[in-house]
Amino acid sequence: MRLEKILAGAILAAGLAVPAAAQDPTKVGFIYVGPIGDGGWTYEHDKGRLAVEEHFGDKVETVFQESVPEGADAERAITQMALRGADLIFTTSFGFMEPTITVAKKFPDVKFEHATGFKTADNVSTYSARFYEGRAIQGHIAASMTESNVIGYIASYPIPEVIRGINAAYIHARKANPDVEFKIIWAYTWFDPAKEADAATALIEQGADVILQHTDSTAPQAAAEKAGDVITFGQASDMAEYKPYPRVSSIIDNWAPYYIERTQDVMDGTWESQQVWHGINEGMVEIGEITDAVPEDVKTQALALKAEIASGDYHPFTGPLNKQDGSAWLAEGETADDGTLLGMDFYVEGISGKIPQ
Amino acid sequence: MDLASISPVLLLASLMVAATPILLAALGELVVERSGVLNLGVEGMMITGAICGFAAAVETGSPFAGFVAAALGGAVLSLLFAGLTQVALANQVASGLALTLFGLGLSALMGQGYVGVKPPPTPRLDIPVLGDIPILGPILFGHDVMVYVGLGLCAAIWAMLKYTRAGLVLRAVGENHDAAHALGYKVVRVRVMAILFGGACAGLGGAYISLIRVPQWTEGMTAGAGWIALALVVFASWKAGRVLLGAWLFGGVTVLQLNLQAAGVAIPVEYLSMSPYLITILVLVIMSADRSRAPGSLGRIFHATG
Numbered sequence: 295m296r297l298e299k300i301l302a303g304a305i306l307a308a309g310l311a312v313p314a315a316a317q318d319p320t321k322v323g324f325i326y327v328g329p330i331g332d333g334g335w336t337y338e339h340d341k342g343r344l345a346v347e348e349h350f351g352d353k354v355e356t357v358f359q360e361s362v363p364e365g366a367d368a369e370r371a372i373t374q375m376a377l378r379g380a381d382l383i384f385t386t387s388f389g390f391m392e393p394t395i396t397v398a399k400k401f402p403d404v405k406f407e408h409a410t411g412f413k414t415a416d417n418v419s420t421y422s423a424r425f426y427e428g429r430a431i432q433g434h435i436a437a438s439m440t441e442s443n444v445i446g447y448i449a450s451y452p453i454p455e456v457i458r459g460i461n462a463a464y465i466h467a468r469k470a471n472p473d474v475e476f477k478i479i480w481a482y483t484w485f486d487p488a489k490e491a492d493a494a495t496a497l498i499e500q501g502a503d504v505i506l507q508h509t510d511s512t513a514p515q516a517a518a519e520k521a522g523d524v525i526t527f528g529q530a531s532d533m534a535e536y537k538p539y540p541r542v543s544s545i546i547d548n549w550a551p552y553y554i555e556r557t558q559d560v561m562d563g564t565w566e567s568q569q570v571w572h573g574i575n576e577g578m579v580e581i582g583e584i585t586d587a588v589p590e591d592v593k594t595q596a597l598a599l600k601a602e603i604a605s606g607d608y609h610p611f612t613g614p615l616n617k618q619d620g621s622a623w624l625a626e627g628e629t630a631d632d633g634t635l636l637g638m639d640f641y642v643e644g645i646s647g648k649i650p651q
Numbered sequence: 652m653d654l655a656s657i658s659p660v661l662l663l664a665s666l667m668v669a670a671t672p673i674l675l676a677a678l679g680e681l682v683v684e685r686s687g688v689l690n691l692g693v694e695g696m697m698i699t700g701a702i703c704g705f706a707a708a709v710e711t712g713s714p715f716a717g718f719v720a721a722a723l724g725g726a727v728l729s730l731l732f733a734g735l736t737q738v739a740l741a742n743q744v745a746s747g748l749a750l751t752l753f754g755l756g757l758s759a760l761m762g763q764g765y766v767g768v769k770p771p772p773t774p775r776l777d778i779p780v781l782g783d784i785p786i787l788g789p790i791l792f793g794h795d796v797m798v799y800v801g802l803g804l805c806a807a808i809w810a811m812l813k814y815t816r817a818g819l820v821l822r823a824v825g826e827n828h829d830a831a832h833a834l835g836y837k838v839v840r841v842r843v844m845a846i847l848f849g850g851a852c853a854g855l856g857g858a859y860i861s862l863i864r865v866p867q868w869t870e871g872m873t874a875g876a877g878w879i880a881l882a883l884v885v886f887a888s889w890k891a892g893r894v895l896l897g898a899w900l901f902g903g904v905t906v907l908q909l910n911l912q913a914a915g916v917a918i919p920v921e922y923l924s925m926s927p928y929l930i931t932i933l934v935l936v937i938m939s940a941d942r943s944r945a946p947g948s949l950g951r952i953f954h955a956t957g
Contacts, residue, residue, distance in 0.1 A: 329870035331759060331766050361871055446913065452920075477913045480920045486874040489905070491865045492669055496909040499665070500656040512767070516867040519769075535767030650920040 320561050322346060322553075323380035324358035325371055327387035327510075328485040334510040335484065335530040335547070336360065339386045339409075342549035349554045353561070364389025372397040376404050382560045384553065385409065387484065388453050394418060405565050407556060410455050412636055414567050421552060424573030425455065426462035426635070427603045428545035429506075430610035431581055431596050432527050433463030435543060436504040437471035438592040439525060446497025447478045448490060448507040448514055452650045454638040456508050461642045462610045463506060466599075468644060477502055480650055487513035498524055505540075515541055525587065532582040543596070544582030552578065571632065574604045611635065616643035657910045663790045663903075667798050668864055670902030672697070672856040672873075674801045676880035677887070677894045678808055679852025684884055685812065686845035687825035687948035691747025692732055693853050694877025695754020700725040700854025701861040702758040705770055705868045708858075714773040718797065718858055725854020726847045728754055733846040737839045740952050755871060765868040773797070773863050797859050802895075804852070809891035821845065825946035828953040838953050853877065886935035888943030893935060901931045 324343050328336040343356050357380065362371045368390050375383055376397060382405045385394045391411035398406045398418045406418040414420055436445050445467060449456050460478065467474045477500060479493045490509045494517035497505060505526045507514045512533050518524040518540040526536065528544025552570070559565040572578035581600055584593045602608035613624030618641040624630060641649060676693050683690050703724025708717025732750045735741040773795045781792040812818040823831040824841045832838050860876065861868050879901065887893035904927040911923055 329759060331762065331870035333766055333869060477915070479909055479912045480924065482920075482924045483874075485871070487865050487867070487869045487872040488669075488672070488860050488874065488876065492665070492906060493909050495665060496906065496913050499658060499661045500910065500913045502913075511869050511872070512867060513865045513869065513872075516769075516865050520866070535769075647915045648917075648919070 319353055319355045320350075320382065320557060321355045321357065321378075321380045322557055322560075323375040323378075323383040324356065325362050325368065325375065325383065325385045325387075325390060326358060326360040327362060327364060327389070329360050330358070332485055332510045333512040333531060333533060334528075336386070336510060338531045338547045339384070339549055342553040345550035346553045346557050350557065354557060362390075366393075369393040369396055373400070376401045380404060382407065382557060382565070388451070388455060405560055412569075414569060416567055419556075419568050419570070421570040421572075422455070423547050423578040424571060425545060425547070425579060426458045426610055427573045428579050428581055429459040429462035430466040430603065431599050432506060432543065432545065433466035434470045434599055435584070435588060435592055435596050436463070436506060436525070436527075437467035437469075437474045438595070439542070439588065440471070440474060440504050442501045442503045443471065443473045443475060444501040445474055445476050445504045445506065446494070446500075446502030447476055448493045448497070448505065448509055449478055449480050450484050450509050451482060452480060454636060457641070457649060458635055458638045459508055460645065461638065464645055465615065465642055466610065470595075476645055478645075478647055481509055483509065485510045487511045490514050491517040494518060495521070512536065528582050534582070537583070538585035539587045541585070542587045543584045546580040546582050548578055548580050571636075574600060575606065617641070618643055618645055656914050660786055660789050662906060662910060664793065665906045666899060666903040667790075667794055668902075669906050670898040671798050671801045672859045672864065672876055673880045673883060673901060674805065674895060674898035675797075675856035675859060676853045676877060677883045677898060678801075678804055678891065679849035679856075680880055680884045681887075681889060681891060681894055682808060682821070682852075683845050683849035684949055685825045685889060685946055686821050686842045687828055687946050687951065687953070688736065688842050688846060689743045689747065689950040690729070690732055690750070690846060690849060691744060691881065692729070692750025692754065693849075693881050694873060694875065695751035696725040696728050696850045696853035697754075697857035697860075697873045697877045697880075698758040698871065699728045699754045699857065701857030701873060702762045702765070702868060703854065704858025705765055705861040706761065708770045708862055709765065709768055712771050714771055714862055717770070717862055718855060721854040721858030722851035723854070725850040725852070725857065727850070728757075729846050729850025729853075732850075733843045736952070737843055737846075740954060743950050743952070751877070759870045762868050762870060766870075768868065770862050770866050770868075772866075795863055797855070797863065800855070805891050805895045812891065822946070825948055828948045828951070832953070832955055838955070842953075853880075856880070883931070883935075885945075886932055886939070888935075888939040889946065890943065893938060897931055897935050900934055901927050904930050
């Protein structure tokens, strides 16, 4: 089956090689870790893909493959997409990092863009959003609203991006309310609604009245709604269907402008390998509507925090901050450098529990 | 570490909820495999049942109608498998895998308009007196109807296979289809009925996830539960009682490990995460040391030759 396809592709490619070239639409491929209907992470990436189609019309052709598992099978999926003639391929999950690099070596003429990773090559860029800026605001609202002082956190995999989010939320939760405690569950999945719902339920049963999630589906929102007096935040996407309660705000990843820009670069032949990490300021991270369920003063504080972060006056990781073991990390007024943040593998002081290795 | 924050009563109650979808699907597959057919399409039938049930429940406002529709949806999809393997004599493994792929795609298509919609709540069965018993009440008598349907189904299948003529015929067909055919049993008819039953059960299991456990519709939301159900049947050595035990173990350890994590127990999370799989497999493998074996004709194509 596969061999046939490859052969057919090769014959086609050989036959079309001469008349093709200039007039062909630019082919942009997307590899997704979940289904496009997950309502969260992948849903937003696919919105970006649709924006590319709308912006360029006939000049582009987009293809995507959803629910690609992280690991060996990803390599096959990316290879196949490159073989099918994609000029630019976005691989949209951390676990696609190694497969992307491997495949990129075999297709030097194809441009690759890997989301949330840190390895680049001549034809591989990375791009990510400073989600932690949104997490800071989330932590502030959560700690201001909790009554049990227990905040539940559904984490996915122990990678820097997730740990950064936990730290950012925790630091700002503690600032707003020194009594809060975080209970963290590592779900070891990006997308498994039943498991995410179970995790949310376990946290709620143990006293959490705020659920923060770093998994992709809306299942924790549904579990919180079922439980009643629990608040949640939309993750990666607005998750507006759970407004105004339990979902009181959200972090929205807006990939569309970046996808359009990079597609344009490929068309113009100006594409170069780069590492992009944009935040609230550039619009890659958006804060979804803060609903009326949030007290007015908390909302004002949250928006002020957002404005400060956007303007660059305030960095969510500003000292004095210690690591979990009590050793000094940032001195008074010092801010974290991107290198440390990108490789973050430690909790800040105050969080209990260990990061799985 | 704060073990006191785990409430054993709530834990056992969530165990029942976590176990029910795989229990329903595995019981259906048990009957299918006992009739000598290997249907790898459980995941596809579950997800189809999940969306059929969800859509019907939303449209009619009745969770009961949802479950009926889920069973029908699963059964109709399995009919496709029955047609391929029993009439067209296609390879069962390939047909089953195709059924899973087809079910995942079909459900995504059917579910287009249902993302973000909230289903009507399924009422908990409020049994007076029994539900008020301290501790036992909330664990045993405070659930939705489907939990009891699962348990009842398990008992019924066990009794049917062990004590009834219909069960004997089913097993005969599964053990040696040529002999059963020679005795005059309608091998194909028995198998088609078993496949339909398996599809209906898988559909119910899927709808339990979309209507009660989560409750919402999300593409691909069964996320591998069907494969776990399949594995469970094998490790339970094709016995209904062991399927129940396995489902409870798996559901129980899954919920327990999440609770232990939340309570901050000092066991590395990696071990906690793999524990549901390890413990379930370990227990069932040890139990099947009594040389239980697969039905003799499992996965073999039956073609009546005179």
